[in-house]
Amino acid sequence: MAVxxxxxxxxxxxxxxxxxxxxxxxxxxxxxxxxxAYKVTQGLLKEFGAQRVVDTPIAExxxxxxxxxxxxxxxxxxxxxxxxxxxxxxxxxxxxxAAKIHYMSGGQYRVPLVIRGPGGPAAQLGAQHSxxxxxxxYHVPGLKVVRPTTPMDAKGLLKAAIRDDNPVIxxxxxxxxxxxxxxxxxxxxxxxxxxxxxxxEGTDVTLVAYMGMMYRAMEVAEELAPEGIxxxxxxxxxxxPMDAETIIGSVRKTHRAVVVEAGAGFAGMGSEIASFxxxxxxxxxxxxxxxxxxxxxxxxxxxxxxxxKTPSKEKIAAAVRRVCGTNGG
Amino acid sequence: MAPGPDLLxxxxxxxxxxxLFEERVRELFANGRLPGFLHTSIGQEACAVGACAAxxxxxxxxxxxxxxxxxxxKGGALRGLMAELYxxxxxxxxxxxxxxxxxxxxxxxxxxxxxxxxxxxxAPGVGxxxxxxxxxxxxxxxxxxxxxxxxPFHEGVNLAAVWTLPVVFFCENNRWASSTASxxxxxxxxxxxxxxxxxxxxxxxxxxxxLAVWEATTRAVLRARRGxxxxxxEARTIRWVGxxxxxxxxxxxxxxxxxxxxxxxxxRLGRLLxxxxxxxxxxxxxxxxxxxxxxxxxxxxAETSPLPAPQDALADLFASYPWSR
Ligand SMILES: Cc1ncc(C[n+]2csc(CCOP(=O)(O)OP(=O)(O)O)c2C)c(N)n1
Numbered sequence: 003m004a005v006x007x008x009x010x011x012x013x014x015x016x017x018x019x020x021x022x023x024x025x026x027x028x029x030x031x032x033x034x035x036x037x038x039a040y041k042v043t044q045g046l047l048k049e050f051g052a053q054r055v056v057d058t059p060i061a062e063x064x065x066x067x068x069x070x071x072x073x074x075x076x077x078x079x080x081x082x083x084x085x086x087x088x089x090x091x092x093x094x095x096x097x098x099x100a101a102k103i104h105y106m107s108g109g110q111y112r113v114p115l116v117i118r119g120p121g122g123p124a125a126q127l128g129a130q131h132s133x134x135x136x137x138x139x140y141h142v143p144g145l146k147v148v149r150p151t152t153p154m155d156a157k158g159l160l161k162a163a164i165r166d167d168n169p170v171i172x173x174x175x176x177x178x179x180x181x182x183x184x185x186x187x188x189x190x191x192x193x194x195x196x197x198x199x200x201x202x203e204g205t206d207v208t209l210v211a212y213m214g215m216m217y218r219a220m221e222v223a224e225e226l227a228p229e230g231i232x233x234x235x236x237x238x239x240x241x242x243p244m245d246a247e248t249i250i251g252s253v254r255k256t257h258r259a260v261v262v263e264a265g266a267g268f269a270g271m272g273s274e275i276a277s278f279x280x281x282x283x284x285x286x287x288x289x290x291x292x293x294x295x296x297x298x299x300x301x302x303x304x305x306x307x308x309x310x311k312t313p314s315k316e317k318i319a320a321a322v323r324r325v326c327g328t329n330g331g
Numbered sequence: 332m333a334p335g336p337d338l339l340x341x342x343x344x345x346x347x348x349x350x351l352f353e354e355r356v357r358e359l360f361a362n363g364r365l366p367g368f369l370h371t372s373i374g375q376e377a378c379a380v381g382a383c384a385a386x387x388x389x390x391x392x393x394x395x396x397x398x399x400x401x402x403x404x405k406g407g408a409l410r411g412l413m414a415e416l417y418x419x420x421x422x423x424x425x426x427x428x429x430x431x432x433x434x435x436x437x438x439x440x441x442x443x444x445x446x447x448x449x450x451x452x453x454a455p456g457v458g459x460x461x462x463x464x465x466x467x468x469x470x471x472x473x474x475x476x477x478x479x480x481x482x483p484f485h486e487g488v489n490l491a492a493v494w495t496l497p498v499v500f501f502c503e504n505n506r507w508a509s510s511t512a513s514x515x516x517x518x519x520x521x522x523x524x525x526x527x528x529x530x531x532x533x534x535x536x537x538x539x540x541x542l543a544v545w546e547a548t549t550r551a552v553l554r555a556r557r558g559x560x561x562x563x564x565e566a567r568t569i570r571w572v573g574x575x576x577x578x579x580x581x582x583x584x585x586x587x588x589x590x591x592x593x594x595x596x597x598x599r600l601g602r603l604l605x606x607x608x609x610x611x612x613x614x615x616x617x618x619x620x621x622x623x624x625x626x627x628x629x630x631x632x633a634e635t636s637p638l639p640a641p642q643d644a645l646a647d648l649f650a651s652y653p654w655s656r
Contacts (some may be wrong), residue, residue, distance in 0.1 A: 027463075053463060059493065064452045064486030071456020074441060075391065076464060079456075098446050099453065107434035107442060108425030109647040144648055167650035 004187050009179040011153035012042045012118075015160035016080065018189045020050055023078060026164055029056040029065055030082030030119075039084045040120060040179055066092035066117065070100045070169075073115040080164060086121030086135040086173050093138065100169040101144030116163045118172035122213055123264050123312050125177065129300035132308075134265025139171045140242040146170045146195055147241040151216045153183035155239055158193030166195060175213050198245035200252065204234035207322055208252040210275055211262040212237050215313060219262055222318045231326055241271060249275065250283050257288040258325040264312050267295030289325040294318050334384070334545055336609050340618075342384050342541050343604060346376040346597045348622050349400040352409065355626050356399065356416065360576045364634070365416055367430045372400040374539075374571035377596035378503045379404040381544025382471055382564075385552050391439045391457050391470040393450035396431045397503075398443035401473055406438040413629035419636035426639045427647065441470075448478035451487030451500065458496030458561070469555045471499040471548070476565075477508025479522045488563065492529040497555035499548060500563045503538060509574040510582040523565035531561050538566030539596040542603075569594065 006014065020026045027050075032039055034047040034057040047055040058065040062083065069079040083089045089096065096117065103111050121135040140147040146168055150156040156174070163170040201216065202223055211219040216237050223233035236252050238244055253259050259279050261272040272293035279291050294313040301311055334342070353373045359365035372379060375397075383392065383404035394401040402412055407423065415422030416430055423435045434442035441457065444450050454472035461468045478484060479502055491498040502522045506513050519525065526533025532551070536543045544566055551562035569591035573580050604610035 056459075059486075059489060061486040061490060063483055064455070064490050067449065067452025067483065067487065068456035068459060068490060071441075071453035071458075072460045073456070074453070075457050075460045077460045094446055094449065095452065099444065099449055102432075103434070103442065104650055105647050106424060106428045106432040107436070108423070108427050109650075110424070110434055110436040111441065112650040114650075146649075 003184040005182055006153050006185045007179065008153045008156050008174070008181045008183070009040065009042055011157040011185045012160055012174065013044055014185070015157045015164070016043065016046060017049065019161055019164045020046070020054060022189070025076065025078045026080065027054040027056065027077060028080045028082060029058060029069060031058055031060060031084050033057060033082050038082065040176065043082065062088050062091040063095055066095040067099070069115050069117070070095060070103070070113055073113045074103065074111045078114045078164060080116045080118060083117060083119030085131060085176070086119050087131055087133060089117065089119070089135065090138070096139070096145070096169070096171070097142050101142050104168070105144055112167045113169045114167045115169045116160070116172050117169070118160070119174060120176045120179070121173040122175045123177070123296070123301060126303060126305060126308060128303045132301040134263070134296065136171070136173055136241055137265055137270055140271070144169070145242065148172045148195060148239065149212045149241060150174065150239065151212050151237050153181065153185050155193060157185050158191055159195065159239060162192045162195050165192070170195070177214055193239070195240045196243040196245055197240065198236055198238045198248035200234060200248065201237050202233065202235040204232035204256065206232045206256055207258040207260060207325055208234050208236055208249065208256045209260050209262065209318070209322065210236050210238065210249055212239065213264065215262045215264050218313070218315055219318060222315050222322065225315070226319060226322060229328070231322060231328065233322065244274070246278050246282070250279065253279055253283045254286045257286055259287070260292045260294060260318070260321045260325055262294045262313050262318055263296065265296050266298045267293060268298050270295055289327070292321040292325050294321045332546060332549060334542065338384060339600070339604060340609060342380050342545070343600050343610065344618050344622065345380040345384065345404055346541065346600065347618060348625070349376040349379060349403050350597055351622050352403060352626055353399060355630065357572065357576060359630070366418060367416060369430050369576040370397040370574065371572055371576065372397050372570070374591045374596070375503055375505060375568045376400055377541035377544050378501070378538045378566045378568055381541040382473070382501050382548045384545050385548035386469065386471065389439060389466070390468050391441050393441050393454055393457070393470065393472040394433070394443040395447070395450065395473055395475060395478070396443060396445055397475070398433055398473070399430070402433055402435055402440050405440045407435045407440055409625055409629035410632045411435065414633040414636050417633040417636070418638065419633055420639040420643070421636050425643065425647070448474055448481035448483040450474060451478070452483045452490070454498045454500070455487055455490040455494065455496050458491055458498045459494065461497050467556050469497045469499060469552050471501050473501050473503060475508060476502060476504040476506065476513040476517060476522060477511065479525070480517055488526070488529050488531070488561065491561040492531045495558065495560040497558070498561040499551045499555060500561060501548070502563070502565045504565050504567050505570040506587070507570070507574065507583065521565065523563055526563040531563060533563040533565070535565045535567065538568030539594045539599065541596055541600050
């Protein structure tokens with residue numbers, strides 16, 4: 003194990019996969035000479051050359067299409083979105099072509115493609131630069147959607163995404179790039195897509211969260227432990243395909259569930275998770291499933307309003323107490 | 332640079348195949364035997380056939396909602412195509428694609444795309460892969476005059492030009508984007524002229540003259556194979572029938588359709604072949620009979636083929652060997 007930042011873990015994953023497979027290449031705005039807006043592609047141009055680290059014009063629809071076209075005929079592109087907000091410009095390519103070509107062609111063409119970059123709430127970047135983008139993609143049959151919370155997951159999941167023969171939406175976070183953690187150095191260390199992880203075992207309530215919300219939930223779990231509330235933390239890691247079994251398994255043990263998500267709550271990830279828990283584990287529940295979600299508003303700029311927009315530790319703790327019937331602590 | 336007798340006859344038969352196939356499709360649709368939302372290419376056959384005749388078998392084609400002719404011209408089997416239009420299990424896409432989303436990997440036909448101009452951004456990706464593999468292949472992406480007004484056209488041409496990729500952008504200008512006249516929607520009066528802004532060759536050809544189309548495409552293809560980059564071709568043509576099957580066409584005059592019939596690309600090549608004594612009535616009759624038999628066979632095959640099994644609805648959602656390669 004090495005201790006790496008999340009950014010370094012992603013960089014290592016790219017480097018290892020590019021060494022392993024000459025078909026893998028990186029393409030996007032400023033990924034080469036500038037080494038990535040967030041420096042995830044640092045050193046890649048030097049090691050692999052301009053054929054495999056391709057700087058593009060500002061043309062998200064264009065270079066996403068390029069990634070898909072190249073993937074259909076033999077290459078394995080990793081497309082970088084400077085930030086995922088701009089993937090909206092390429093949504094037609096992603097939804098109508100990448101996600102559907104294998105299905106529509108009756109299995110004749112595959113699209114082994116990764117589209118990666120940061121998304122989710124950031125620090126005072128404002129509404130168009132700070133939003134949870136996963137909901138635009140996990141609804142679409144034919145896409146896999148990954149949200150890696152830790153450096154270890156960043157490496158293992160990105161490598162698995164690159165080796166997957168399907169289009170994978172891989173959304174990182176500006177706020178996590180400097181987070182440090184243990185990362186296996188083994189170049190064959192992979193985390194299969196579609197597997198959740200229990201990050202903390204507990205007995206009283208299952209708390210489902212990912213990315214920044216997982217770190218917040220972790221703090222809540224530590225803070226409520228002295229009150230005698232034992233929280234089990236489950237991180238889905240891959241939002242689609244979703245590992246419902248691990249979540250349901252945890253709920254059958256704890257009998258209570260709270261889902262936390264940073265994005266707007268309406269028809270969000272929390273709605274989906276709450277609904278499959280209710281459908282499949284209703285008899286195991288001792289309380290209704292609670293959701294703690296971002297407000298149904300664009301991200302405001304002002305620091306105080308920005309804090310209000312995303313779920314706070316207090317709101318998460320309150321929901322946990324409610325489902326545990328210990329309101330007020 | 333002129334096509335020899337064999338190629339001329341091959342293009343004649345190819346155009347006839349497209350023409351008769353599309354006419355049969357219209358008839359079957361009108362009789363309620365064929366489902367779907369159908370856009371035929373009657374009158375535009377010289378574009379598909381002339382362009383594809385300039386290609387090698389391993390070259391790639393990207394197509395549009397009006398793509399039956401492109402697939403036939405690229406060498407796609409009529410059985411798989413017709414069965415696909417019927418939505419049958421043994422259609423070339425197993426009944427998952429249909430008229431507007433045809434793909435046939437056996438002839439490197441990367442697929443029609445139901446979203447206008449989408450092929451224009453896929454093409455440089457295909458070109459990038461060709462360049463990396465050093466395979467000297469070429470990719471042709473077909474699109475209409477309407478699609479040329481969309482952003483992906485401009486992004487795609489710019490990318491292919493800036494990276495010197497082996498792409499041929501082939502615009503079939505049939506004057507209409509459904510009911511919207513090109514003259515009212517495309518600034519500048521010429522799609523081909525847009526090439527100049529990207530520093531690549533742009534050429535307007537008579538899209539009803541299959542020789543002109545073949546020559547222009549051959550020039551573009553040779554240039555691409557030499558590694559000199561993309562070209563843009565605008566082929567001016569006329570669609571003889573509605574934008575889609577069932578279109579009442581109140582937006583245009585009968586005179587335009589008559590003009591189309593007067594400049595019929597198929598009859599024009601027929602006359603040329605006769606003048607060069609490469610074709611007579613008996614020979615033409617034999618070619619036609621062969622094509623009709625092939626279409627009859629495709630229809631019979633499609634009609635007797637099974638519908639997909641219910642469980643196929645979820646098949647091929649994902650490539651099934653995620654760790655294989
Ligand atoms: C992005 C997009 N917008 C609208 C449509 C609906 N539509 C289908 S065909 C068509 C007209 C296309 O005109 P043109 O590109 O000139 O091709 P043609 O039909 O003449 O072959 C329209 C508007 C579409 N398929 N995609």
